[in-house]
Amino acid sequence: MNAGIVESRMRRSSRQMDEAFALEVLDKAPYVTVSFTRPDGSPYGVPLSLARTDDETFYFHCAMEGEKLDCIAANPVVALSAVTRCTPTVGPKDGSFTLQYKSAMAIGKAEMVTEREEKIKALRAICLRFLPHHMEAFDDAIERSIERTAVVRITLMAPPTGKRKQYDKDGNEMKRQSR
DSSP states (O other): OOGGGOOOOOSOGGGEEOHHHHHHHHHHSSOEEEEEEOTTSOEEEEEEOOEEEETTEEEEEEOSSSHHHHHHHHOOEEEEEEEEEEEEEEOTTTOOEEEEEEEEEEEEEEEEOOSHHHHHHHHHHHHHHHOGGGGGGHHHHHHHHGGGOEEEEEEESSOOEEEEEOBOTTSOBOOTTOO
């Protein structure tokens, strides 16, 4: 990964978490918002069902044409953003209105997958993540739809960053890695 591409400028560094935490958030979020740049330079963000196959590779599937693919052709750099355990709350010590959360962000390069075996591997990972109890139907689904399904690989350009705000049982904000 090219660690120089992204420098975190987190204001509350006490909430910053490590790469493993960030990957866990990306894995557990039901959807990850992927932000693209349209050919005209305007932003386009959409929640997608991503599956990760290693510490730097994510996949999603889509139609063979459309705005996501137009964006990738114009500028393949994308941003990923996810939030889990998001709970509005009243701060236990000071009564402030606040939000408990776990979040993660990453920057990656999106590319169309053209090789059949990698497409199948990616679609299998997506199915295992979202429909693990229906894998007996996977092979038939692949045969019916592989030729009309686009698969996009996102390769992270730097380790993802994670952040959280949560309180322990005594009402103290948890800092850094004390999960």
